[in-house]
Amino acid sequence: MNLQGALKQYFGYDTFRSGQEEIIGNILKGKDVVAILPTGMGKSLCYQLPGYLFQKPVLIVSPLLSLMQDQVDQLKQRGEKRVVALNSFLTMEQKKYALHFLQEYRFIFVSPEMLLQPQVKARIQEMELSLIVADEAHCISQWGFDFRPDYLRIGEVLPESNRPPILALSATATDSVLRDIKSYLNMDEPFQYMHTVNRENIHLVKKAFMNREEKIEWIIEHVKNTAGPGIIYTQSRAKAEAISLQLIQQNVAAAAYHAGKETQDRQFIQQQFLAGKLEWIVATNAFGMGIHKENVRQVIHETMPATLSNYMQEIGRAGRDGNSAVAFLLYCDGDEQFAKFIATEDLPKEVHIDRFMQTVAAGEHPESLYTKGELSEVVFRVLSYWLARESAEKVKSRMLDLQLKKFEEVELVLNLISHQECMRRQVVRYFGQELLEQQENCCTNCGIELSNLVQKRDASKTTVKMTNWQQRLDKLLARNL
Amino acid sequence: MLIQQILLKILYTFQQERTVSAAFHLLKGKRSGQTIHDVGLYNLYPFFGLLPKLTRQKFDEQIDLLFAKNAILIEENGYYSITEYGKQLAAQSLPISFDSWHYRGNEHLFFSRVSLIVQSLSHQLHQKNTFIPIERNEQIQQWVRQFLLRHQYQKQLLQQALHSEISVSLSMLTIEEKIKDLIIYRLSGYNEPGFTWQQLAFGYEMHEMDVQLLYISGLHAWLNELSHKSAQYPLLHDIMQNIRVEVLLTSSANATAKLYKVGRTIEEISQIRRLKINTIEDHIVEMAMNETNFSIEPFITIEEQQQVLAAVEDYGTKRLKTLKEILPHLSYFQLRLTLAKGAITT
Incomplete structure (x- = not known):
């Protein structure tokens, strides 16, 4: 099979992006593959193209619902009809229909929770698949930033012998995460592709402030005077709202973007941003996904992310077109405390473990703790998984380890601020890679000259103007305007 | 606010x-x-x-x-x-009025359909056959697909027809112009994304929630115009299929109503439906409220009804507990029936 020809035929591209051809080649040979590719480097093509070459369905296990929906939308937008997403959004009837015709789909997306449901599990196990994809595979790892015990258990569903190849995909993975991925998925001497994590065209800047108010003032001034498009990451919905409102009042076309927004509004924001009608998006860092825009020129972190993985993933939304972009990391005293709080907020604490054990001892179902709101969904999930396998004492020490590990992760981000070593070198080392050469205008620690990197803002261009309903109706539905 | x-x-x-x-x-x-x-x-x-x-x-x-x-x-x-x-x-x-009784949130379903139809037609106008649908709900997508096929969108004449229906019907409404703006700004089309509530609130210097309330009141007014003159707006009237609530009883009350109308007593209905007497009485009250011709005389005499209405008047209350104290010989059920009926006829 000529891969180039297939690429042209099914996707209309002339050439592969780096890594894609080797990854797909190995999959077609029936080998397991671990591929670490940064977001925006064509991860999904690695299973989509095989989907057209094989005659059997591709199963994609995807732990993040918003990303799953995104992939499905993109496939559908390309005109692919044989695609289905099995997740908790389906009604009973839709689910029954989908399961009945499962063999007919080319791409089957499924969430780990759904995959473990007995009827889904049984249906998948009796089916012939051509490829199993573990998307966002770092979530499999217990060290992953989004610990999902259900994802750990996908090994249970995979057949032991005679199974199709597995492709584990992730944008970020450290060495320990890679080990976990391979072992939980029972991978068989996988071919491993690691893209360099360094993004040369993104220039790294850090800025320290006396207090939070100063940070916000700087952001407003900076955004007023320099050119977007850009994304500002912040920790809370309220802050995203407040900053966006301040920007709007300064005549900057900005919008807040977080999980509290109606779906419809989120789509409006994405489309406006893509169409160049919005200059800035102010997002919570739990929610920057699904923004596909090539020419993002700036990313500002109002406060530090919890891990270097998150940092890389978030700044990685800038400069997808290959042109220069700048990432600003802002800091003031106490930010690391806040980041630590956020990072460990969802972790089960000792008192949770005790309550869980008490409930079990009393002969009640621990799920009641979750339905009554005593435990969060995540805590309940994590504890159900581990307490079924280990003693309470062991789970306590495991959770303590996890907490320390998360604190260490925050410290590593803090090092970007407090250490004088090249910021890029620090980040790249975190992913177990080496920086081969020193580049011009690298980062604040190496010395950086921003004047050529950040353009002046042309305020006349971007403001969204409202007219009246008749004129807008004409724009929407009338011909020849 | x-x-x-x-x-x-x-x-x-x-x-x-x-x-x-x-x-x-x-x-x-x-x-x-x-x-x-x-x-x-x-x-x-x-x-x-x-x-x-x-x-x-x-x-x-x-x-x-x-x-x-x-x-x-x-x-x-x-x-x-x-x-x-x-x-x-x-x-x-x-400053605005609502007709929630007849729509009950269905106005949003209506608007979702309109949005997706307009988005599709707008893309067709620019020869774009694929786009990310503004409406994720597959049932609505399915409904819109059927609508477009039913009205032969391939002929590319739907844009003009729908434009004119929307334009004429909105012009007929006596609501403030800015409410019509809000409605149309929530629509999307090719290279014309809709506006978020935050943007609309800022543009019109209002709270987000107020903007949403204006929008809802506008949809109610629009839907009422469409349902009154359905013949003038064939497309929009088709889009409002199953939007207006015409069966005003709860479904359980509806089941009780059927039995009641064939002559069953409250006790019999309670046995047949295995529901408490109280529940059946609730249903009877609901019927008294909603059906203009419903007679409550089988349950309470005209004189007694007059006593209740007089007490409401004299004591200035509709509180059941107080009325029961004033008229101890009547049951709560009789009091509620009279009040329900009274509210309809006055």
């Missing part, structure tokens, strides 16, 4: 005879005998189910604000009283 004004009006209309929760259930459109009974009793049809997605938290925030503004006082048992200042505010007329 509009929402507070609406809330205050509801609380005022309840004459302090209900808890604040009753207002919450009313706005949510709770399908319970008590809430539906309140709708009829206090003539609160415009607000029933106005905000189906309202959270208790948001509701409580607004109650707290009314309290902070010294418009209401909250008592410990969940009851409240309205201050003189509150009464003044409540007496001001609302």
Whole structure:
């Protein structure tokens, strides 16, 4: 099979992006593959193209619902009809229909929770698949930033012998995460592709402030005077709202973007941003996904992310077109405390473990703790998984380890601020890679000259103007305007 | 803020005879005998189910604000009283009107259909066959697909026809022009994304929630225009299929009504349906409220009805407990029936 020809035929591209051809080649040979590719480097093509070459369905296990929906939308937008997403959004009837015709789909997306449901599990196990994809595979790892015990258990569903190849995909993975991925998925001497994590065209800047108010003032001034498009990451919905409102009042076309927004509004924001009608998006860092825009020129972190993985993933939304972009990391005293709080907020604490054990001892179902709101969904999930396998004492020490590990992760981000070593070198080392050469205008620690990197803002261009309903109706539905 | 004004009006209309929760259930459109009974009793049809997605938290925030503004006082048992200042505010007329009783949140389904249809037609106009649908719900997508096929969108004449229907019908409405703007700015098309609530609120210098209320009131007015003159707007009328609520009874009350109309007694219905007598009585009250020709005489004589109405008048209350004290020989069921009927005919 000529891969180039297939690429042209099914996707209309002339050439592969780096890594894609080797990854797909190995999959077609029936080998397991671990591929670490940064977001925006064509991860999904690695299973989509095989989907057209094989005659059997591709199963994609995807732990993040918003990303799953995104992939499905993109496939559908390309005109692919044989695609289905099995997740908790389906009604009973839709689910029954989908399961009945499962063999007919080319791409089957499924969430780990759904995959473990007995009827889904049984249906998948009796089916012939051509490829199993573990998307966002770092979530499999217990060290992953989004610990999902259900994802750990996908090994249970995979057949032991005679199974199709597995492709584990992730944008970020450290060495320990890679080990976990391979072992939980029972991978068989996988071919491993690691893209360099360094993004040369993104220039790294850090800025320290006396207090939070100063940070916000700087952001407003900076955004007023320099050119977007850009994304500002912040920790809370309220802050995203407040900053966006301040920007709007300064005549900057900005919008807040977080999980509290109606779906419809989120789509409006994405489309406006893509169409160049919005200059800035102010997002919570739990929610920057699904923004596909090539020419993002700036990313500002109002406060530090919890891990270097998150940092890389978030700044990685800038400069997808290959042109220069700048990432600003802002800091003031106490930010690391806040980041630590956020990072460990969802972790089960000792008192949770005790309550869980008490409930079990009393002969009640621990799920009641979750339905009554005593435990969060995540805590309940994590504890159900581990307490079924280990003693309470062991789970306590495991959770303590996890907490320390998360604190260490925050410290590593803090090092970007407090250490004088090249910021890029620090980040790249975190992913177990080496920086081969020193580049011009690298980062604040190496010395950086921003004047050529950040353009002046042309305020006349971007403001969204409202007219009246008749004129807008004409724009929407009338011909020849 | 509009929402507070609406809330205050509801609380005022309840004459302090209900808890604040009753207002919450009313706005949510709770399908319970008590809430539906309140709708009829206090003539609160415009607000029933106005905000189906309202959270208790948001509701409580607004109650707290009314309290902070010294418009209401909250008592410990969940009851409240309205201050003189509150009464003044409540007496001001609302700048907009609603018809929630007939739509109950379905106006949003209507708009979702319109949005997806307009988005599709707009893309077709620019020869774009694929796009990310603004509406994710597959049932709505399916419905819109059928609609487009049914009206032969391939001929590319639908744009013009729909444009003219929307334009004419909106022009007929006597609502403020800015409300029409809000509605049309929530639509999307090729290279014309819709506007977020935050953007609209900023553009019109209003609170987000007020913008949403204006929008809902606009949709109600629009839908009423479309349903009154369905022949003039064939496309839009087709889009509003199953949007207007014509069967006004709850489904359980409907089942009771069928049995009642073939001559079964309350006791028999209770046995057949295996429901408590109380529940069946709730249903009968619901029927009395909704059906103009429903006679309550089998349950309470005309003289007794007059006694109840006179007591309401004399003592200035519709509170059942008080009425029961005044007229101890009547049952709660008889009192409620009379009030329900009274509300319809007055």
